[in-house]
Amino acid sequence: MLDCFEIITTSGVVLWSRVNHPTGPSIVNSLISDVFIEEKYPADQLAQRIPAHRYDKYTLKYTLAKDLGLIFVAVYQSFLHLTWVEKLLEHIEKIFVGLYKEQLGKPDAAIRKYDFDRYFDQQIRDLEDKTPNATASELQRAALDDKKEVLENGDTGGPPPPPYPGQHKAQPQAASFLGDSNQSTPVQTPESSRPTTPVAGHLLAAKQGPGGRASRRARKANTGSAPASGDERRIKNTKPEGKQMRKWNADGTADVHADVKLDYSTPNAPGSTMSDGLQSPPPEAVASETFGSRTQKGQFVLKDLDDEVNSLLGSSKSSSESSSTGVVGSSLGAISGYFRNFVGGKTLTKQDLDKPLKEMENHLIKKNVARDAAVRLCQGVESELIGKKTGSFESIDSALRAATETSLRKILTPTSSIDLLREVESVVHPTSTRATPRPYVISVVGVNGVGKSTNLSKLAFFLLQNNYRLLIAACDTFRSGAVEQLNVHVRNLKELSARENLGAVDLYQRGYDRDAANVAKEAVAYAAQNKFDVVLIDTAGRRHNDKQLMSSLEKFAKLAQPDKIFMVGEALVGNDSVNQALNFNSAFGTGRRLDGFIISKCDTVGDMVGTLVSMVHATSIPVCFLGVGQHYGDLRTLSVPWAVGLLMAS
Numbered sequence: 001m002l003d004c005f006e007i008i009t010t011s012g013v014v015l016w017s018r019v020n021h022p023t024g025p026s027i028v029n030s031l032i033s034d035v036f037i038e039e040k041y042p043a044d045q046l047a048q049r050i051p052a053h054r055y056d057k058y059t060l061k062y063t064l065a066k067d068l069g070l071i072f073v074a075v076y077q078s079f080l081h082l083t084w085v086e087k088l089l090e091h092i093e094k095i096f097v098g099l100y101k102e103q104l105g106k107p108d109a110a111i112r113k114y115d116f117d118r119y120f121d122q123q124i125r126d127l128e129d130k131t132p133n134a135t136a137s138e139l140q141r142a143a144l145d146d147k148k149e150v151l152e153n154g155d156t157g158g159p160p161p162p163p164y165p166g167q168h169k170a171q172p173q174a175a176s177f178l179g180d181s182n183q184s185t186p187v188q189t190p191e192s193s194r195p196t197t198p199v200a201g202h203l204l205a206a207k208q209g210p211g212g213r214a215s216r217r218a219r220k221a222n223t224g225s226a227p228a229s230g231d232e233r234r235i236k237n238t239k240p241e242g243k244q245m246r247k248w249n250a251d252g253t254a255d256v257h258a259d260v261k262l263d264y265s266t267p268n269a270p271g272s273t274m275s276d277g278l279q280s281p282p283p284e285a286v287a288s289e290t291f292g293s294r295t296q297k298g299q300f301v302l303k304d305l306d307d308e309v310n311s312l313l314g315s316s317k318s319s320s321e322s323s324s325t326g327v328v329g330s331s332l333g334a335i336s337g338y339f340r341n342f343v344g345g346k347t348l349t350k351q352d353l354d355k356p357l358k359e360m361e362n363h364l365i366k367k368n369v370a371r372d373a374a375v376r377l378c379q380g381v382e383s384e385l386i387g388k389k390t391g392s393f394e395s396i397d398s399a400l401r402a403a404t405e406t407s408l409r410k411i412l413t414p415t416s417s418i419d420l421l422r423e424v425e426s427v428v429h430p431t432s433t434r435a436t437p438r439p440y441v442i443s444v445v446g447v448n449g450v451g452k453s454t455n456l457s458k459l460a461f462f463l464l465q466n467n468y469r470l471l472i473a474a475c476d477t478f479r480s481g482a483v484e485q486l487n488v489h490v491r492n493l494k495e496l497s498a499r500e501n502l503g504a505v506d507l508y509q510r511g512y513d514r515d516a517a518n519v520a521k522e523a524v525a526y527a528a529q530n531k532f533d534v535v536l537i538d539t540a541g542r543r544h545n546d547k548q549l550m551s552s553l554e555k556f557a558k559l560a561q562p563d564k565i566f567m568v569g570e571a572l573v574g575n576d577s578v579n580q581a582l583n584f585n586s587a588f589g590t591g592r593r594l595d596g597f598i599i600s601k602c603d604t605v606g607d608m609v610g611t612l613v614s615m616v617h618a619t620s621i622p623v624c625f626l627g628v629g630q631h632y633g634d635l636r637t638l639s640v641p642w643a644v645g646l647l648m649a650s
Contacts (some may be wrong), residue, residue, distance in 0.1 A: 001128075002082070003058065003075045004028075005120065007096060010036070010069040013110040016096075018120055023058065027075055030055040031062065036071075050086045054078060063089045065097055068104050072096075084127040091123050125606060283492035284631065285499065291633040292465065299421050300465035302625070302637045347389045353382050367647050369610030370575050373411065373617035380407025404648060409640045412616050412623060420564070420624070421466060427563065428468070428533045439471070439527040441535045441560060443520070444598070445553065445584055446568035448541030451600040451627060453482070455568050456538050457489040459598075459625070460505060461632035464493065467503045468533040473523035474509035475516040475556075476540040483509045486538060496632065506532075516540065517552065520560035537562065544583040557588040564595045566624065571602045571611050581615040596624035603628045609646050612638070 006017040006028060031053050034040040053060040062073045072093050074085050096116060097104075103112055292302045346352075357378045364374035384403035427440045442459070444452045453476075460470050472490055476482035490507040497503060508523040520537050527535045537560060542549035557565070567584050569577050585594045599612045612623050623638045 001076070001080075002085075002124075003077065005075070005092075006073045007092075007114075007116075008071050008073065009110060010071060011110075015070070015110070015112075016114045016116050018117070023075060027055055027058050027060065028073055031060050031073060035062075050089055061085050061089060063093055065093055068097065068101070070097075070104070088123055088127055091127075092120065095119050095123070125603065128606075283496055286461070286496065286631060286633040291635065292462070300462070301421070302462060302635060347387065348385050350382070350386055353385060357382055364610065364613075364647060367610040368574050368605075368608045368614070369647070370578050370614035370617065373610075373614045376617060377404075377407050377411060377613070380410060401644065401648075405640060405644050408613070408644055408647075411613060412638065412640060412643065423563070424463075424468070424534060439524060439532050439535045440564075441524055441537065441562040442564045442566065443537040443539060443556075443560065443562040444566050444568055445539050445594075446541060447544055447580060450541070450568045450570045450573075452541065452568045453485055453489065453538055454630070455598050455600055455625070455627050455635070456536055457486075457493065458627065458632055458635040460489075460493055460536055461496065462635055463534055463536075464497050464503045464505060469503055469531065470505040471523060471527040471530075471532040471535050472505065472507050473520055473535060473537045474507060475520045475523070475537050477510070477512050477514045477516050477519065478540045480512075482538070482540070483511065493632070503533075517556040517559040520556060524560060544580045550583060550587045553584075553587040554589040557592050565592075566596050566598050567594050568598045568600055569611065569615055571599050571605045571609060573611060575614060577611045577615050578618045581619045581621070585619050585621065594619065594621050596622055598625045598627065599623055600627035602626045603634075606646075609643060612643070613647070 001020060002018075003021045003023050004017065004019045004027075007015045008028070009015065012032065034055075035053055050061055050063050053062070057078055058075055059078045060073055060075050062071055064071055070093075072089050074089055076082055076085065096114075096119075099116070099119070100112075100114055103109055103114075106112075292300050294300050360381070361371075361374045361378050364377060365371055369377070381400070381403045384406055385399065388399060424440045428437055430437060444456050444459075446452050456472070460472060463470055472486055474483045474486045486509070487507055490505055493505045497505060508519075508526055510519050510522070516539060523537065524535055526532075539553075539556070544550065565588065567581065569580060573580070581594075581597070588594075597612070597615055599615075602609065605611075612626075615621070616623060626636045626638055628634045628636055
């Protein structure tokens with residue numbers, strides 16, 4: 001991976017940087033001194049689009065934005081053959097210039113703060129997933145080189161003693177050292193002296209029985225002899241502390257002592273936050289413009305980061321890319337290659353498309369798309385291309401992209417966040433005089449560990465941007481720490497909303513070991529009495545194939561009567577997502593189904609986003625939101641062109 005990446009001006013001011021491994025300023029300074037000041041570079045570098053400079057054990061690749069006076073520098077160790085660095089530099093230059101071109105032309109450009117981290121992280125993820133890094137043999141060779149350097153230059157304690165006759169030759173091994181081996185500073189003596197008598201746990205006792213006899217010191221330690229001087233701190237309490245809380249029986253039940261407090265929630269005051277007295281660091285500020293924008297009516301809507309980045313890259317394509325006539329290296333990557341044998345002027349038939357579409361189906365299955373969904377997607381592409389007359393290679397490429405996007409749009413049918421806001425507004429502030437205002441109720445369900453509470457908090461932060469009063473109901477009354485986790489989220493959201501003068505948020509909780517459906521019903525009633533706009537209900541995680549756990553969802557839907565039920569699914573789960581979606585969709589009783597999906601952890605799977613296609617295909621339920629990180633602002637809406645680009649990439 002990269003050691004560091006810097007965006008600097010030609011006058012030497014660092015505008016933005018990312019340091020993964022500290023390298024020191026001398027590395028980049030050598031580039032500026034040798035290349036830009038003294039012009040010590042080979043003549044062939046003048047013709048290179050992205051030249052390379054080597055200093056010590058590092059390779060520095062760089063590119064220039066001459067009109068703005070910017071230098072983009074990537075630094076990595078020379079033994080790593082990172083083939084994607086040149087493409088990274090090209091993309092970062094285009095994105096950075098596209099985002100901040102106006103600011104860079106102002107006099108205070110050198111002192112401005114450029115919020116560029118998320119764009120850089122996204123490009124790193126995309127390129128590392130699509131391009132293989134150094135091979136295992138290269139990494140192994142680099143490790144051997146490092147070991148050899150330590151053995152040659154390390155402090156081995158001087159020359160070995162002369163060997164005795166018949167003695168085996170010792171293997172050379174470098175002694176561990178701190179700091180520079182040329183320095184002769186002695187190691188400081190520790191504050192506490194070594195105990196005169198070893199601790200019992202540190203003794204190696206001999207094997208008992210006829211085969212061995214324990215040493216005298218070991219037997220003395222095992223019989224509990226008094227410690228000698230210097231052992232008082234190490235053996236402070238010889239009597240073990242009795243920690244008796246829960247005792248689990250063979251039938252799965254637990255015995256709990258009455259005097260042991262395990263429940264740290266406060267069921268005394270419904271709707272109030274818990275006064276646990278715990279101190280936590282303040283939440284990081286999230287700028288609203290980084291994950292959304294406001295419409296002319298003042299509504300805050302989410303945006304898709306990948307659409308923004310792709311538009312910047314698309315608007316600044318180089319002339320070499322636009323003049324390329326090959327389809328293998330074009331935007332659709334691997335899929336385009338299956339159609340490269342078509343020549344211009346040919347009318348496509350079903351026989352022409354059979355083999356390419358079969359390869360396309362296999363490619364989609366490798367991207368975690370279920371086979372049924374892949375077949376349906378290929379059938380949609382086939383219906384769009386049959387009877388189409390081919391032109392140049394570019395027209396085939398564009399026609400394939402349009403057909404794929406049309407077919408995928410029919411499957412995904414995404415719902416934008418503005419639709420959810422419109423529904424909330426119609427319930428909270430109805431235009432009809434006959435309708436009574438009431439809270440809008442949203443619930444999240446899913447299997448264990450998919451991120452229900454986290455994405456519920458992200459959704460809450462999004463609604464706070466629209467100045468709604470929220471009540472978060474802690475209806476996971478089973479998992480230990482679930483109520484406390486929501487309390488931390490509510491505390492953070494309160495602080496963030498107070499900083500930005502947004503809406504209000506509160507927590508409704510009744511502790512543990514209660515019926516979740518009744519707690520949800522009480523929360524909705526409490527919200528109506530106290531004029532809350534939206535109720536967000538968190539539920540316990542459950543296995544989708546456990547009928548007993550799934551059966552309680554029907555009662556929950558009848559008592560809470562949520563307006564929207566979102567299922568949170570993982571992007572990395574694979575084809576089991578289809579079974580999860582089908583089982584949850586049928587668990588709420590007659591006439592009640594899921595309303596949408598929230599796909600979490602999309603930032604962890606690269607281009608393996610087939611899960612969302614499979615879930616929508618199996619249930620005909622749209623994907624409403626995507627979780628792309630661990631901050632409250634890491635929530636996005638689904639973009640079909642973004643999904644097409646990832647699924648079709650090689």
